[in-house]
Every structure is written in structure tokens, then in C-alpha cells.
Amino acid sequence: MELLLVILVGAFYSAGIYMMFRRSMVKLLMGLLLLGNGANILIFLMGGLTKGKAPIIRPENSKFLEVYADPVPQALILTAIVISFALTAFAIVLLKRVYTTTGSDDLDSLNIQDLDI
Amino acid sequence: MTTNFILAPILMHMFTAIVLLFFWQKVLIQKIISIVGNSIAFLLCLRLFEMTLSQGYLTLQLGGWQAPFGITFISDTLSAIMVLLTALVSLAVGIYSTASLNVSRIKYGYFFIFHFLIMGLLGAFLTGDIFNMYVWFEVVIISSFILMTVGGKKMQMEGAIKYVTMNMLASVIFLTAIAVLYGITGTLNIADIANKITLVENKGLVTVTSLLFFVGFGIKSAVFPLYFWLPSAYHTPPSAIAAIFGGLLTKMGIYAMLRVFTVIFQPDYFTLTLFSIIAVLTLITGALGTINKRSIRRILSYLIICHIGYLIAGLVLNTELAFVALVFYLIHDVIVKSNVFMISGVILKMRETVDITRLGSLLKDYPKFSFVAALVFFSLIGIPPLSGFWPKILLFQESFKQENYVLLAGLIVASFVTLFVMVRIWSEAFWKISPKPITEEIDHFAPFSLSGKIALIAPIVGLAAVSLIIGLNANSFIKLSEKAAYEMKRPEIYINNVLGSKE
Numbered sequence: 001m002e003l004l005l006v007i008l009v010g011a012f013y014s015a016g017i018y019m020m021f022r023r024s025m026v027k028l029l030m031g032l033l034l035l036g037n038g039a040n041i042l043i044f045l046m047g048g049l050t051k052g053k054a055p056i057i058r059p060e061n062s063k064f065l066e067v068y069a070d071p072v073p074q075a076l077i078l079t080a081i082v083i084s085f086a087l088t089a090f091a092i093v094l095l096k097r098v099y100t101t102t103g104s105d106d107l108d109s110l111n112i113q114d115l116d117i
Numbered sequence: 118m119t120t121n122f123i124l125a126p127i128l129m130h131m132f133t134a135i136v137l138l139f140f141w142q143k144v145l146i147q148k149i150i151s152i153v154g155n156s157i158a159f160l161l162c163l164r165l166f167e168m169t170l171s172q173g174y175l176t177l178q179l180g181g182w183q184a185p186f187g188i189t190f191i192s193d194t195l196s197a198i199m200v201l202l203t204a205l206v207s208l209a210v211g212i213y214s215t216a217s218l219n220v221s222r223i224k225y226g227y228f229f230i231f232h233f234l235i236m237g238l239l240g241a242f243l244t245g246d247i248f249n250m251y252v253w254f255e256v257v258i259i260s261s262f263i264l265m266t267v268g269g270k271k272m273q274m275e276g277a278i279k280y281v282t283m284n285m286l287a288s289v290i291f292l293t294a295i296a297v298l299y300g301i302t303g304t305l306n307i308a309d310i311a312n313k314i315t316l317v318e319n320k321g322l323v324t325v326t327s328l329l330f331f332v333g334f335g336i337k338s339a340v341f342p343l344y345f346w347l348p349s350a351y352h353t354p355p356s357a358i359a360a361i362f363g364g365l366l367t368k369m370g371i372y373a374m375l376r377v378f379t380v381i382f383q384p385d386y387f388t389l390t391l392f393s394i395i396a397v398l399t400l401i402t403g404a405l406g407t408i409n410k411r412s413i414r415r416i417l418s419y420l421i422i423c424h425i426g427y428l429i430a431g432l433v434l435n436t437e438l439a440f441v442a443l444v445f446y447l448i449h450d451v452i453v454k455s456n457v458f459m460i461s462g463v464i465l466k467m468r469e470t471v472d473i474t475r476l477g478s479l480l481k482d483y484p485k486f487s488f489v490a491a492l493v494f495f496s497l498i499g500i501p502p503l504s505g506f507w508p509k510i511l512l513f514q515e516s517f518k519q520e521n522y523v524l525l526a527g528l529i530v531a532s533f534v535t536l537f538v539m540v541r542i543w544s545e546a547f548w549k550i551s552p553k554p555i556t557e558e559i560d561h562f563a564p565f566s567l568s569g570k571i572a573l574i575a576p577i578v579g580l581a582a583v584s585l586i587i588g589l590n591a592n593s594f595i596k597l598s599e600k601a602a603y604e605m606k607r608p609e610i611y612i613n614n615v616l617g618s619k620e
Contacts, residue, residue, distance in 0.1 A: 020286070025278070032285050039292040046300030073299070076248055080292060083255045087285055090259065094266055094281060098274045110275040 012038030036084040047073030134232035162204035169197035174614040189245035194601040209576035214357035216572035234260035276350035283346040291333035308615035338370025341398040352414035356462025364455030397527035400426030404534035440602035442511035477551030504587035
């Protein structure tokens with residue numbers, strides 16, 4: 001399971017960075033999304049995978065006696081998902097605005113202002 | 118000492134922003150609420166600063182959860198300095214923007230977003246939890262995206278795309294670094310991480326993680342190979358927004374870098390050599406970038422990059438004296454950078470352009486304004502006795518003492534080029550006779566009402582006075598920086614204050 005996730009994280013990161021290098025703005029957005037999801041899975045993986053155990057203390061015990069799933073990474077991922085959701089929504093609107101003002105999806109056509117000094 | 122007061126400045130800005138929501142589209146009321154909110158928040162930050170200096174570290178464990186489990190807020194001298202600077206700049210820019218921005222921008226929630234931006238900055242400076250810092254960073258960047266893009270024309274959109282993409286990438290890298298750090302230490306509290314990271318046996322992994330943090334913060338603070346989004350973005354928004362961005366946003370990255378590389382990671386030889394190369398290249402590229410530019414705003418954007426190099430240089434030298442210089446330079450840079458951007462905004466109002474070849478006669482037409490501008494420019498260059506001089510001389514001394522001559526050369530070249538471009542701006546824009554006659558249509562400054570003129574000029578004069586005071590009263594500011602540097606060199610004090618000392 002870990003190995004599968006490791007490969008998945010690697011695939012997400014490399015695909016994301018590859019997409020960011022493309023000239024189309026939509027692909028840029030896709031790249032950012034893939035990177036964000038890769039990071040989320042990485043957090044999940046780094047917390048350590050524990051199968052079928054909940055972080056619950058039995059009433060008769062006063063502390064954890066057996067292996068339990070770490071709840072923190074899931075809380076982190078949840079926060080990160082919400083943030084990346086908001087950022088993505090904003091980025092889509094921004095790209096739409098850029099598309100309507102410049103009439104182009106090509107990122108190379110956005111370098112006009114860097115030419116003048 | 119544990120106190121709830123540490124949250125007061127953050128909550129004050131949030132409260133102001135929420136109140137502003139009830140007065141959507143009512144421009145005058147929004148301006149008044151924003152100024153009142155900023156003033157109260159400034160007083161609260163001043164009080165927090167005083168308390169931190171007099172009582173030592175202030176901590177707050179949110180929800181009463183003990184340190185490694187809950188979220189910690191902590192104010193040490195460095196945080197307190199950054200908080201006070203943020204409050205000062207936000208007050209100045211808040212007043213400045215009441216007059217400099219056009220009405221439609223204020224109607225569409227400028228002040229509302231502005232206060233959320235400042236709230237995010239204060240949170241990032243005060244938090245003691247690495248994931249919480251990430252969340253505050255996101256608050257800041259989302260607010261800054263909106264400030265940068267609202268009412269955007271084509272040019273602004275071009276800059277915004279680069280700005281948004283690079284900042285989102287920086288966030289992902291920061292998040293990756295947090296994930297790896299959590300994996301190797303199993304905690305998110307900065308003090309607790311610092312304790313546990315010394316026990317990690319795989320030192321290579323620790324170094325890689327530290328470099329991931331450096332890349333994430335490096336994009337935000339625009340260090341050498343990662344700076345290119347800044348010059349194409351920072352000259353596009355209105356000057357009030359550029360003043361906040363130029364003064365505070367890049368420094369947030371530097372603050373995070375300082376926190377991470379003093380408390381969590383102790384930089385080893387490899388990291389320091391890498392930083393040294395990056396510092397020199399940042400200084401040189403930033404300086405060279407300014408030389409062929411004609412727009413004042415573009416010159417200032419490159420100067421931000423150049424002067425980030427000074428801050429990285431302080432981190433490279435990594436001694437207590439270097440940290441004194443670093444903290445002092447941070448104080449100086451935040452105030453002066455915000456001020457020069459506001460000055461460029463006033464010049465734009467006076468002449469409709471910031472292209473130095475088309476400017477001129479400012480000294481003749483506005484002698485008093487030019488005098489204040491000259492004071493700020495001299496301070497940026499570092500002419501004694503103004504504020505830029507003292508930290509620079511300390512940095513030179515320290516790099517000389519450590520025989521890091523390449524860095525020393527970089528610092529001197531950057532300083533010299535700063536002198537060259539600022540003198541060029543002065544002689545072209547202020548001294549030279551204007552190439553074309555100044556007609557009344559060009560001058561948008563003269564038609565302002567008296568209160569409008571005061572709102573534009575008073576923040577500039579105020580911040581200039583602060584940099585003059587820092588320069589003339591350097592001794593007490595060096596003492597303050599020494600206190601911060603003392604604490605930065607001794608992370609165990611920080612750790613004990615968060616986790617409670619082990620008896």
C-alpha cells in the first residue's frame with residue numbers, strides 16, 4: 001500500500017510540474033491542482049498508514065495501548081483541501097478574466113509588459 | 118507568561134473587516150472605520166510590543182491544550198518587532214489609500230480585504246505552529262491575490278497570473294516540506310519539532326527538508342533564481358497596494374525563514390555555502406536589474422530583490438552580531454520600502470507618469486515634498502546618520518571578520534548600485550527641468566482637497582520621521598536588535614517557553 005502511494009505521489013508531482021511548463025493557462029491550472037493533491041497524499045502517507053484502527057481509547061483504559069491511526073494528517077489534509085478549493089475557484093475566475101481581457105489562452109502572449117522598461 | 122492579549126491585534130483587524138462588510142459601497146464610512154480600526158490595532162500592537170519587551174516571551178495555548186497538542190501563539194522580540202512594523206505600515210498605508218485610491222476600488226471592498234491581509238500577516242508573525250503558519254500564509258496570499266487583481270487592466274492581469282502561479286507553487290512546496298517534517302518528527306509545534314529533530318538519525322533527510330522550506334519561503338521573499346515574478350507583478354497594482362506588498366509581503370517570507378532556520382534547523386556548512394551563493398547572486402541580479410529601467414516603480418521592484426540579499430546575507434553570516442544587523446535592516450527596510458512606493462504613487466499623481474525620462478522639475482514645483490523624498494532616498498541608500506547606514510556597516514564588518522570576501526563584495530556592489538539608481542531617480546525626476554511643460558491636466562495632485570493632500574503626504578512624512586528617528590537614535594534600536602538576536606541565537610529559550618521548562 002505504501003509503495004503504491006509513493007508511486008502515486010511521484011506521479012502527481014511530476015505530472016503537475018510537467019503541466020505547469022505547458023503554454024496553455026488551463027493546463028497550468030491543472031498542474032497546480034495535481035501538485036496540491038500530490039501534497040495532500042504525501043501528508044497522508046507521511047503520517048504512517050495504519051489499517052483498521054481508530055484513534056479511540058477504550059473506556060476501561062486510560063491511554064492508547066495498541067497501534068492507532070494518527071488523526072492529525074487527516075485534519076491537515078482537510079484544511080489543505082479547503083484552502084486549495086478556494087484557491088482553485090479563485091484561479092479559475094482569474095484565468096477566465098485574463099482570457100476575456102487578452103483573448104488568448106497562450107501564456108507566451110502575456111509577456112508584453114516585461115519587454116518595456 | 119501566558120496571556121490572551123496576544124490575539125488582540127489579530128482579532129481587532131478581523132473585527133474591523135467584519136464591520137466594514139456592513140457598510141458595503143459606503144465610501145466615506147468605510148474610510149473612517151478603517152482608519153479608526155487601524156489606529157486601535159496600532160495601539161494594541163504597541164502594547165503587545167511593550168509587554169513582550171518588559172515581561173519576556175508571551176505565549177498562549179489555544180483552547181487550553183498543552184503545547185505539543187494544541188496550537189501555540191508566541192510573541193518573542195522578533196515577532197513583536199514584526200508586529201509593530203506591520204501595524205505602523207498598515208496605519209500609514211491605510212491613511213494613504215483613503216486619498217490615493219479611486220472610489221470604485223474602495224466600493225468593491227478594498228478596505229475589507231486590506232484588513233484581512235494585515236490580520237494574516239500578524240497571525241503569521243505570532244504563531245508557534247508550522248501548519249498554522251501555512252494557514253496564515255494562505256490567508257495573506259488569497260487577500261493579496263484579490264488586491265492585485267480587482268479592477269485589473271490587461272497589464273495587471275499579466276502580472277497577476279505570474280504572481281498567483283508562483284505563490285500557489287510556493288504554498289505547495291511549503292506544504293510538502295511540512296508533510297516531510299511531520300513524517301520525520303510526528304509533531305507540528307515549532308518548539309517540539311526543534312526538540313525532536315535533533316534525535317533524527319537521517320541528517321540528509323533533515324537537510325533536504327530544510328531546503329524545501331528555503332525554496333518555499335524563497336519564492337515568497339523573491340531570492341535569486343525564484344524572484345522573476347516580482348518585477349513583473351509589483352509595478353502593476355496601485356501604489357498603496359504596492360507599498361504593503363513591497364514593505365511587508367516579501368519580509369513575511371524572510372521572517373518565516375529566520376524562524377525555521379534559527380529554531381528548527383541549525384544550518385550546516387553545506388546550507389550556509391548555498392545561502393552564501395544565493396545571497397550574492399540575489400544582491401547582484403537585483404542591483405543589475407535596476408540599472409536599465411526607466412520606470413520608478415520597476416526600479417523599486419528590483420531594489421526589493423536586491424535588498425532581500427542583505428537579509429539573506431545576515432542569515433549566511435549566522436552570528437549574533439550578524440543577526441543584530443539583520444533585525445535592524447529588517448526594521449529599516451520595511452519602513453523605507455513602503456515609503457518609497459507611496460512616494461512613487463504621489464509622483465504618479467503629480468505627473469501622470471513614473472517614467473524618469475519624462476519626469477522633471479519636481480524640486481522646483483514641490484520643494485517640501487522633494488525634501489521629504491530626498492530624506493527617504495538617502496535613508497534607502499544608507500547615508501549616515503539615516504536608518505540604512507547602521508545595519509549595513511554592521512553587515513560589512515561581520516562579513517569582513519568572517520573573511521567572506523565574495524559576500525562583502527556583493528554587499529558593497531549592491532549598496533553602490535542602490536546609490537547610483539537613487540541618485541539617478543533624484544537627478545532625472547526631481548532636479549532636471551521637465552522635458553515638456555507641466556499643464557493643469559497633468560497635475561492630479563493640485564486639485565485634491567486639503568484633507569486629501571494631508572492623507573497623501575502625512576503617512577510619507579510620518580514614516581520618513583520614523584526612519585530619521587531610527588537613524589539618530591540608532592543606539593536604542595541596536596539594543597532592541599541585540600535582544601532579538603540574543604533570543605534567535607538561543608532557541609532553547611523559545612522551546613522552554615512553549616513547552617514549559619523541564620525541571
